[in-house]
Amino acid sequence: MKLIDALEQVSLSFRSNKFKTLMSSLGIIIGVIAIVVMLSVGEGLQEGVGKAFQGLDLDVITVFPGGANFGPRGSVYMKPAEFDDKDVHAIENTVGVKTVSPRSGAGMSVMFRDEERSVSLTAVMPSKEQDISGSIDRGRILMDSDRSAIVIGSDIANNMFKLPLNPGMRLSIKNKNNDVSRDFTIVGILGEKKQTSAFGGNSNMEIFTTHQSLKDLLDSKTYSYSQILVTVESQDDIETTSTKVDEALRRLHKDEAYTVFMMKSMLEGIAQVLTMIKYALGGIGAIALVVGGVGIVNVMMLTVTERVKEIGVMKAVGATKQDIQLIFMLESGLLGLVSGLIGVTIGAGIAVIISSLGDFPMAIKWTSLAIGLVFGVLTTTIAGVYPANKAARLDPVEALRAE
Template sequence: MLFSESFQMALTSLYANKMRSLLTMLGIIIGVAAVIALVSVGMGVRSNVTNSIASLGSNMLIISPGSSNRGGVRGAAGSMQTLKYDDAKAIKDKIKNIDYVSPSVSSSYQIVYGNNNWKTSVQGVTAEFMSIRSLTIGYGSFITADDMNKRNRVAVIGTTVASNLFAKENPVGKNIRINNQPFKVIGLLESKGQSSVGQDQDDVIYIPLTTAQERMLGITYVQSINVQVSSQEKMEQVQAEIENLLRSRHHILAGKDDDFNVRNLTSLMETVNQSTSMLTLLLGAIAGISLIVGGIGIMNIMMVSVTERTREIGIRKALGATFMNIMTQFLIESMVIGIIGGIIGIIVGCGVSQIIAKVGNFTTVITITPIIISFIFSVGIGLFFGIYPARKAAKLDPIEALRYE
C-alpha cells in the first residue's frame, strides 16, 4: 500500500468520526498551546529582568558603602559614609580597562513649576553618568564638567517629570524649584520606560554631583560609584583591583571587613539568566505533561478504532495486505492526529501568549525553539502511542477478523 493511499485513508477515517477525532486531538492541542504559552511567559520574565539590569549599563560594577555597626547594632546596607568623590577619581586614574566612572547621590524632593508640583527622585551625578546608563537627550544638553566645577544649579529631567510639571510645553530653559531652591532645566531625556520591577525610569531629575552634595544635602561623601569596564573579560580583574585600591585608601587591615561592597552586574545577570532558564524549563515540563495525557488519549481512541474495524482489517489481510501495510495505515492515522493537533496547538499557543501580554500588561517572548520542539513532540507522541494499537491490528488473524461481529 502506497504511503499516499495510507495518508488519504487516515484522513477519511478521521473525517468520518469528526467529533471523536477532535476530542482526541484536544489533549495534543492543549499540551502544545500550554508549552508555547508558558515558555513565552518564562522567556518574558527573563527578558524583563535582563533588560532591567542592562538598563543600568553594560559591563557595570556598582560600588556602595558597607553597613554601619555601632554598639553591636548593624545598620542598613549602604548606611556607612565611607565612599568619597576622591575614591571615584582614584579608581579612574589608577585602574586600567575602565571606560567611565560616575559617583552619585540621591534623595527625594518636591519639585515646583508655576502652579504645578511633583515629588520625584533627584540624583546628583557627573557628566559620565550619561554614557554609563546609555541615556539619550531629547532636547537640550546633559550636565557638563563645567557645571560640576561651578556647582551650577542646573537640572536634566525625565519625561514623566516633564509631563507632570510642563504638560506639552518644552521645559528646556525654564526655571523650577527643587526643595525651594531655583534650578534651570538644561535638558530633557528621552523615555526609557519602566524597569522589570515596575519602576518608572523617567521619573527622575539629574543635577551636578557637587551641587547635590554641597547645596542640597550638605554632605562630603557619595552614596554609590558606577564603573563601566571596557570589556566583559576584564570584569573580575578590575573588580579585584578596585577592592585592593579601596582597602588601601580606607586603611583596612588584613583580616578586617571591607567598609564597601562591589557588585558585578554581569555575574548578577548570569545568575538571573540561570534562574529564569530553570523557571522556563520547569514551566515547559509542567505543560509537557498534558502532551503525555494527550498521547494516552490517542492510544485509547486508536484501540477503539482497531476494534471497530476488525472485519475491515481481516478483509484487507485476506486480499494480501501485509503486516507492514496494516502497521503503516494505523501509525499514519495516529501521526496525523498528532500533526493536526500540533498545528492547531501552535496557533492557539501563540494566540494565548499575545492575549496574556495584552490583558496582563506583561511581556511575553515567543521563540521558534519551543514551537519546533513541541510540534516534533506532538508528532512523536502520536507515533509512540500509535505503535501498540497498530501492532495489535497488524497481528490480527484474518480468519478470526472476518468472523468478528
C-alpha cells in the same frame, strides 16, 4: 511491504472512517493548540519584558557600599566600605574601564515660593558625567567648581511647582535631618528623557548638583560616594572588567563590604526566569496533549478491535507482524501529523487574534509552532505503539474466527 503501499492502506482507512478520524484527532488538535497558544503567551511575555528593559545600560557596572542582599557575602556582617577619590582612581586605572562617575544621593526638601517638595538630590562630579552634560536642554552644564548650582529634570521644571522653573531662578534646599538649608541657582534644565526602564524611578525627576554642595548640606565630617558608575570599553568583556574592578577595590577595602553589580547579569537572571515561565506555560498545554494522547490510545484500540477479522485476513494473505505494526503505527503517526498541522495553524491563528485584540502580549515564534507539531506527532505515535503491537500479535486463527 513498501512504505508507500502502507500509506495508501492508511489513507483508505481514514477516508472510510472520516467521522471517527476527526473525533480522535480532536484531542490532539486541542492539545497542540494549547501548547502553541501557551508558548506564544510566554514568548510575548519575554518579548514585552525585554522591550521594557531595552535601552538599559548594559555596559554599566555599579559599585556601591555594603553587601547586596543576595549571595553568600551578605550573610556575614562587614562594615560598609566608604568610597572616595582613591577608589575612583583605582577603578579608572583598571583595564577595560572607559568612564568612572562617582555619585552620592540624599533625600532633601526643596522650597520654592512657599511650596515644599521632597526630592532626591544626586551629587555628581560634572567633569566625569558626559551623559548629563550631553542632555542639557536649556542653560548650562554643571561645573566642578560650582557650589550652589543645580541642574534639574524636565518634570521638576515643568510640573513640580505651580510656576515652571527656568534657568536663573533660585530655590532653597533643606536637609531635614539637620535643618541645614542652602540656596541654589538653577543653571540648567535637562531635556525630557524617554522612560527607558521599568525601575529606577522617573528619570525626569532628578536634581543634580556637585559633591561639594551635597557635602555642605550634609554638614558632616565624613563624606563618601554612595555609588560609583563604571562604563566599560566593551560590553562583551564586562564580566572580566567587573572582576578586575572587584580586585582593585579589594586591595583598598580588605574587610569591608561593597557590591559590584552588573545590570547585564540581573537581566540574564530575569531572562532565565521568563524562559522557565514560558516552558511552564507550554507544559500546561502539554497536559492537554497527553489527555488527547490517551484518547488516541482509546480510538486505536477500538480500531484494532473493529478490524480483528481484517487483520486475520491480512495475515492469511501474507502480511507479517511487521507489516501490520507498520500500518497501525503509520495510522496513528499520520493522525498526529495531520492533527498537529491543524492544531498549529489554529493555535497560531488564535494567538494572532488575541494579540490584535488588545495589549495582551503574544509572540508567535517558529520554535513554538515546531514544538507543538513535534509533541503532537510524538504523542500520537507513542499512543499508537500499544494498539499496533496488539494488532501485530493477534493470532491469525483466532482473528479469522472473529465476527
